[in-house]
Amino acid sequence: MKKITALTPEQEAMLPVWRDKWIEIGLKTGNTDWETFDKYMPVCYQKAGLVYPKKVIRVSSPMVGAFASSIANKILKERGSHVVDDSVRAVNGAVEGVVQGVVQGAVHDAVADAFDVAVRGSVHDVVGGVVSGAVGDAVRGSVHDVVDDAVRGAVRDAKISWHYWLGGQFWVGGWWGSPSFVSFFTDVCKLELSKDIQERATAYRKVCESVNYIWANSDFVMVCARPSKISKNTEGRLHSDTDMAIKYPDGWGLYLLNGIRFDEKLWKRIVSFKDSKDMPFDEILKIADVDQRVQAMKYGNVSEFIKHANATKVDQYTKYRLEDNAPINYYLYEFPSGDIFTETVHYLIYDDTVLLDKKIHMQGVPPFKTVPEAGAWKRSNDVFTITPEDWENMIIGVHQN
Amino acid sequence: MKKLYAHGDINIEVYEGEVKGEKVNHAGKFVLAEGETSGHKHVITTPSIDDMDVIKSADGGMFLVLRVDGIVTHEEHAPMAIPKGTYRIDREREVDHFSKTTRKVLD
Numbered sequence: 036m037k038k039i040t041a042l043t044p045e046q047e048a049m050l051p052v053w054r055d056k057w058i059e060i061g062l063k064t065g066n067t068d069w070e071t072f073d074k075y076m077p078v079c080y081q082k083a084g085l086v087y088p089k090k091v092i093r094v095s096s097p098m099v100g101a102f103a104s105s106i107a108n109k110i111l112k113e114r115g116s117h118v119v120d121d122s123v124r125a126v127n128g129a130v131e132g133v134v135q136g137v138v139q140g141a142v143h144d145a146v147a148d149a150f151d152v153a154v155r156g157s158v159h160d161v162v163g164g165v166v167s168g169a170v171g172d173a174v175r176g177s178v179h180d181v182v183d184d185a186v187r188g189a190v191r192d193a194k195i196s197w198h199y200w201l202g203g204q205f206w207v208g209g210w211w212g213s214p215s216f217v218s219f220f221t222d223v224c225k226l227e228l229s230k231d232i233q234e235r236a237t238a239y240r241k242v243c244e245s246v247n248y249i250w251a252n253s254d255f256v257m258v259c260a261r262p263s264k265i266s267k268n269t270e271g272r273l274h275s276d277t278d279m280a281i282k283y284p285d286g287w288g289l290y291l292l293n294g295i296r297f298d299e300k301l302w303k304r305i306v307s308f309k310d311s312k313d314m315p316f317d318e319i320l321k322i323a324d325v326d327q328r329v330q331a332m333k334y335g336n337v338s339e340f341i342k343h344a345n346a347t348k349v350d351q352y353t354k355y356r357l358e359d360n361a362p363i364n365y366y367l368y369e370f371p372s373g374d375i376f377t378e379t380v381h382y383l384i385y386d387d388t389v390l391l392d393k394k395i396h397m398q399g400v401p402p403f404k405t406v407p408e409a410g411a412w413k414r415s416n417d418v419f420t421i422t423p424e425d426w427e428n429m430i431i432g433v434h435q436n
Numbered sequence: 437m438k439k440l441y442a443h444g445d446i447n448i449e450v451y452e453g454e455v456k457g458e459k460v461n462h463a464g465k466f467v468l469a470e471g472e473t474s475g476h477k478h479v480i481t482t483p484s485i486d487d488m489d490v491i492k493s494a495d496g497g498m499f500l501v502l503r504v505d506g507i508v509t510h511e512e513h514a515p516m517a518i519p520k521g522t523y524r525i526d527r528e529r530e531v532d533h534f535s536k537t538t539r540k541v542l543d
Contacts (some may be wrong), residue, residue: 168511172475214537262492296473321534325445326474326543380533398541399531413528419449421440435442 038226039146051225053288054161057215060244061166066259068245069093071131076249076256078238082231090255095285097248100200100259101178104250111254119367138236141228142217162215163208165271170281171205171272172294177289201249203242204261247283268293275308292330301327308334316340317375320397329394337384337395346370349381352406359433364405383409443468443508445517445541446478447526448500455501455522457493464531466490468498468508468525476511480518500527 077087086377094100105146203354207214212265217236242249250257264282268274272294273281281287290302295303301322310312314335322328341345350367365385372378383406384397407423414421439450446469461468464485482488482504489501499524500506509515511513527540 176472176475203466292475294476295471295473301464317534321532325471325530325541326471369443376533380531383535386452399533401531413530414442414447416447416526416529419447419524419526427442429440429442432514432516434440435445436514 036216039220039226042224049219053215053219053223054114057207057218058165061162061171061204061215062265063204064262064265067093067247071245072258075238075241075245076258078234079242081212082235082238085253088253088255092255092257093260095259095260096283096287097174097178097259098283098287099285100248100250100257104200104252104255104257107255107257108252137234138217138228138239139213141232142220142226143344146220146226148390148403160208163213166208167202170265170267170273171202173289173291174205199250201242202252203249203259204244205247207243211251214243262288264288277310292333295326295330295332297327305331305334313323313338315337316344318340320399323394325398329396332395332397337397341368342375344370344375346382349403350405352410352427354431356383357392357430361431363431366408367403367406367409368425369402381409383413440516441508441516441523442508442528443478444513445528445543446508447524447528448508449524449526451499451522453521454492455493455499457491457497457499458491460490462488462490464488466500469527469543473495475512475543478508478510478513480506480508499523500525506538508511 038116041381043265075089079088083195092103117333136319137368165435208216214236221228221233221236231415247259247261249259258285262281263284265275266278266280266281270293273289273291274291274293276292282288290297290299290340292302292305304318305314312330312334316335316337319328319331319335323332330385332362346368348366352365354363354365355361357362366381368382370376370382378416381400383400384395386395398413400412403409403412405423407426411421411423411426441448446500448468450481455534457535462485464483465479465481466488468480482502487502487504488506488516491497491501500518502518502520502521502523504519504520506514506520508518529538531538
């Protein structure tokens with residue numbers, strides 16, 4: 036096998052093209068390519084030394100697949116089938132390891148480290164971040180929250196593990212032998228792999244290109260359809276204030292604003308204010324999850340709220356990031372008792388320009404007189420205390436980010 | 437100055453006591469906290485597995501022993517270097533004026 040020791044200028048120019056091509060594949064919606072999956076998934080099993088199951092079940096959302104695969108696993112286990120948790124793990128592990136892992140190893144051996152790293156950074160990491168990080172993680176998190184509790188509660192089997200899955204299209208930028216990474220060398224750099232390794236690479240790539248999640252078991256394979264819709268903001272985060280941000284053919288999906296998940300009820304309440312930007316602030320401040328609260332604040336007006344509540348500014352403080360002098364402004368406000376609060380309360384408000392998107396944070400604090408006192412209290416706890424001077428001396432970019 | 441490194445709502449507090457507890461497996465990379473609704477993670481990374489111990493104490497506290505400098509990353513915050521040392525991991529706190537309670541910031 037000829038080792039690749041340098042990328043030509045033409046190959047380097049192809050890096051962003053390849054990145055965009057695989058992001059598009061990873062985020063593809065609409066018709067699922069069942070035919071390609073049915074052709075290449077058996078090859079993955081064969082390459083892993085496993086017999087391909089006769090039962091291939093198509094599901095229309097990861098939620099259904101996670102429930103169904105867990106329950107099927109449980110039933111088969113009770114019937115004395117050899118499908119137990121460990122074998123489920125083993126089958127997924129074999130497909131991942133023997134198919135993707137072997138390909139990854141072969142490519143790594145054939146490519147000089149410097150170029151391996153360059154392609155990993157320019158293609159693989161970006162594709163992984165955009166597809167798996169921004170979209171796949173949201174689905175995984177939601178399925179985890181719902182299925183883990185529900186399935187374990189329903190069948191009382193702590194060993195049931197819905198999450199031994201392969202990510203299909205969401206894993207085109209995955210770590211082991213990711214198709215976006217491997218195909219750059221095989222397709223663009225014309226790297227020649229041995230027949231067996233190339234067959235493994237092709238089979239895994241075709242599977243990833245064709246479907247969404249896959250539950251590979253010894254007695255059955257369950258495979259999920261592509262999403263029917265994926266909606267993102269300009270920064271690539273799942274976002275929609277008109278409908279679910281990601282939706283599957285059976286109607287299951289997730290409500291997100293700028294990458295933050297909401298249940299349907301809260302999402303509907305927040306987006307109902309999208310034109311007026313006049314969401315009641317007492318409702319916003321009651322949202323316990325700080326990420327959700329920050330998103331909801333975009334649908335309210337802090338200045339109007341401060342005016343409406345007759346709040347007074349107690350103190351103001353500005354910190355500057357070491358690197359570029361970017362400011363973060365902190366304000367301490369006192370809100371009197373009235374129609375919103377039953378007693379006088381204090382909030383620390385700060386605009387965080389150091390974050391990727393400008394956000395306003397508003398968090399309750401005890402009745403302090405200065406911003407550093409409030410900041411120090413927020414960072415202290417029962418066993419660790421910092422003083423207001425300590426807080427002032429925390430440099431953005433060195434002690435806080 | 438008392439040493440504290442703050443990454444988003446996560447406190448990485450210099451700890452001078454003796455750390456007792458169970459070692460947690462990691463691969464030179466460990467998720468300090470994961471956002472419930474964002475899936476975003478504060479991750480500490482060291483050059484090799486042996487450069488870091490993650491220890492969970494009996495009362496649920498989490499500690500880091502860094503033998504070399506580590507890097508903490510997050511999708512929405514700039515990476516930050518954490519010098520070698522021993523640290524306790526916690527979250528910042530806030531007052532919920534509606535329930536009149538103090539709580540760790542939830543994300």
